[in-house]
Amino acid sequence: MTLRARPGWAKSGAMSHHVLVLAGQTLHACADGSLFWPDQGLLCVSDLHLGKSERIARRGGGLFPPYETQETLARLDRAISENDPSCVICLGDSFDDLDAASGLAEDARLHLSRLQAGRDWIWIEGNHDPGPIDLGGTHLSELAIGGLAFRHIATPAVPEISGHYHPKARVSGMVSARPCFLADKTRLILPAFGAYTGGLRVTDPVLATMMQADAIAVLTGQRALPVPMAALGTGRR
């Protein structure tokens, strides 16, 4: 092989996250879809939807193999080992339903307890998984840290960080839409971290009306790429 390798533009890691300032706090919107808060040593992920395939199989629906739980946990594992947070917040819909939580396979349970060891772990409840979960960690309906509220579904009470909508967006040149963060000065909506989760286009009125005019979307993938939300709302389907 005599192919010339060009300067490693991709591997620099310079764009592995985008820095957001929310109500005066500096946060990292990471390319993998997780949110890291360096000052607090806090990692937040939303909408893991663990056990989705089991739930769909239970309801007699389409055929999902049971491996997406492993996939999601492996990605979460990587995010945790990169940032070594002292606290992890799962921002709701961590399980597809409560049966999925209690029916989690043994190896997945072990994997979770390994991730939980030595750090605070907080389950925020979501619309798919209300009620207590028998899997270690603390269970809360919502939580406030450093003036920021963490809850599953966005409310008018800002500043807050939420999930639930699985926002997705694309810019021209992209082949398909990617999960993204949505952020304005007081509100942050996280992308879904789980594998095989669908999404809502950021051009959807539900999301468009919730965010301020100067909001940005941070696309996830190989890099975290910020783009003005208004530039995505030009009627592209």
Next chain:
Amino acid sequence: MTALPPIIADWFKTRGWALHPHQQDMLDRSAAPATLLIAPTGGGKTLAGFLPSLVELVGGGHAGLHTLYVSPLKALAADIKRNLTTPVQEMGLPIRIEDRTGDTSYTAKRRQRADPPHILLTTPESLALLTSYEDAPRIFAGLQRVIVDEIHALADSKRGDQLMLALSRLDQLAPGLRRVGLSATVDDPQAIAATLARHPDPCPVLQADPGPDPQIEMLVTETRPPWSGGGAQYAIGEVLEQVRAHRTTLIFHNTRAQAEIFFHRLWLENEDDLPIGIHHGSLSRDQRERVEAAMVAGELRAIVCTGSLDLGIDWGDVDLVIQVGAPKNVKRLVQRIGRANHRYNAPSKALLVPANRFEVVECVAALEAARDHDLDGDPRGPGPLDVLCQHILIRACAGPFDADQLFAEVRTVGAYAGLSRAAFDDCLSFCATGGYAFRAYDKWQRLKQTDGLWHLRDPRAAQRIRMNIGTIQDADLLKVRMRRGNRVLGEVEEGFAASLTPGDRFLIGGEVVRYEGLKELTVEVSRTPGREPKVAVFSGTKFATSTQLSSRILRLLNQGSWPNLPGHTAEWLMLQGEVSQIPSADRLLIETFPHEGREHLCLYGFAGQNAHRTLGLILTQRMEAAGLSPLGFVVTDYALLIWGLEPVDDPAALLDPTDMRAGLDQWLQGNAVMKRSFRGVATIAGLIEKNIPGPKKTGRQATFSSDILYDTLAKYDPEHLLMRITRDEALHGLVDFGRIEDMLARIAGIDHRRLSRVSPLAAPLFLEPGKVPIVGEGRERLMAAETERLMAEAGLSAL
């Protein structure tokens, strides 16, 4: 010489007919266990096949099924029934003839099982279904002969494999069963004979007189063919003139979409209102039947059609065949030409219409090959295992079976003669449990062994297995229906329907319709007369140009001067020689040049579009690894064009065969082509059920779960039986890696030409549809630049 019984001989005599020599031959050899007859269309092939049955049934002593006739087309079975019933009635023979296909009513089917006719006309799928019934031994008990019509069309497909497996079963139920194959002209009759016969029985081949050579020419037009595209609309006027000058013309197209567009344009210019019809597989059955009836009645002057008319239905007095677009394959061209002039001793007449400039070269090469009787064909590999899996499931539906016995039975099928016990056991174990990765799923635990015999774990599974019998992989089609009046016009591919927005216009059945919306699984449309349609892209069955034809094209390109090509095409090639060079058979020409701010690489592989697509995917991946930021590529049958952000300085390094082979397996895994092949394999093998009792699953749902199944197996069970089948198959089919290796073996070296701009041969590629985008560093760079631009525009760059 076997004489005809008086009643049949008299009937011939009153008509003034005499037997053709090959018909007499078939009669003389009627006791042989297997016979293959090769005869041109119109040669009385079908009668030659049935004559021995009629002779044996004349006395009326036979009870139950005597002869089974299998054809690849339902319509053909119905047509043969008509053509056979008439003489049988005229002779007053005590013979009951019935057909049984997907279109036969439920009650008729039930009655046929209880009281089979003497002669049953059917398709491979309906036959497979019949063998799945518990009463199959009773139905087939007295069977004497099986006639496989148009066996050349079945022999190189999984439908043929399924049929031969079914025949191996019939051998057990009706010992002494004799087989007859009827075939059009083919390149390798021995191969077909080996497919037909019970292994290792001999199978003599009878050749009927092929008749005079056809007259084939290229249509000369005033307008030059365009640089790209497949429609040949420039030739509409001249084609109409030909229709006017002949009694009946068949106008063949390579794809349904092209047939639709051509038909539409033909009508716009059809000032004399010549009766012209259209016929293709996406039209509703009603509409096809109307066209067929009009054709038989001699009411049509021309039919615009696709492969749906490739096979033997008798269309009466066709005196001209026009092939629009390069034929891609000489054998198919010759068979299509054979559709003209059913009168035995008159030559067929055919015209080729190239759709673009490069196809001029291909058409000339093809007609020279046809004149030289140089037919193409690729040897077929061993019998596919997904079809065997389905066969095992079908066998299980019929009742408990012994694995050793079934194995021995399967090995009597030519294509499976070399099947190893290990491979058979793999298939059996897959049918029983679904394989390691799916062991936890109840729905795939289908077979169980009790007292040494295998049987269905749950007898109710038989219904689902029967609903999914067959190996035809149709694209997922949605019905198209008029919103007013509910008339069904035909079908379009789901992917095409998904690309429509209300108000879009497209062509179907020669009508321009307006897309109104999707209602459940039906595309609703309304009429919009006289408006320009959006290009109809549904159902583009694309064949790659065959190896033999490709090498002829290369020879033609290298003849130095081109007196046999039209001036415009010869000049184009001359210019290519001056600016760059003409591709040759023993060197690989690669041009690189900048164009509109992107770097381009054009590789003239002449390996067919499937191989070029694979090469495109492999090369762009290697370019990606080398930091060359490729953005996309496009292929034709003769070349591959890649564009990106950085120039390729050393193409030879990209093409190192050892490195390519090494990277292939890993590359294959994530590939969309593999997923498509997997979907077909998994459906045939019974992992995915396309038809389930209850509401229909849409194709997209099926794709979705088959893609996920594929990803799962790729990750956790890459050696799963179905993954192995998919890999083998893709390497020869859609991936066509074999042709890439052939190409690399063929060339003695690479000629790299660095040009300052696009070359004449490369230019048409820029107009080709079907560009494949590459998701990688190049696109990331463009995307990052785009998001930065948008941020700066919004004044947010400081954030």
